Amino acid sequence: xxxxxxxxxxxxxxxxxxxxxxxxxxxxxxxxxxxxxxxxxxxxxxxxxxxxxxxxxxxxxxxxxxxxxxxx
Numbered sequence: 299x300x301x302x303x304x305x306x307x308x309x310x311x312x313x314x315x316x317x318x319x320x321x322x323x324x325x326x327x328x329x330x331x332x333x334x335x336x337x338x339x340x341x342x343x344x345x346x347x348x349x350x351x352x353x354x355x356x357x358x359x360x361x362x363x364x365x366x367x368x369x370x
Contacts, residue, residue, distance in 0.1 A: 313337045313353040324350060333357065 313326065323342035328335065334356035341348045357364050 313339055313351055334359070 325340045325342055327338045327340065329338075334354055336352070336354045338352045339350045341350055
């Protein structure tokens with residue numbers, strides 16, 4: 299695998315849930331924040347506010363350069 303392909307694989311954030319976490323399904327939320335990418339999973343059933351799992355990765359870890367916006 300080339301170095302370019304290796305870098306592309308670093309740009310994924312994974313969240314693994316065991317099949318027995320919830321019988322009603324799962325809602326996955328992905329958020330780009332100031333520092334990186336956040337992935338959360340919530341139950342779709344009776345306990346919708348219950349977070350089942352969470353994962354994150356910084357932009358730096360993903361090989362993404364973040365530049366600020368200059369105020370004029």
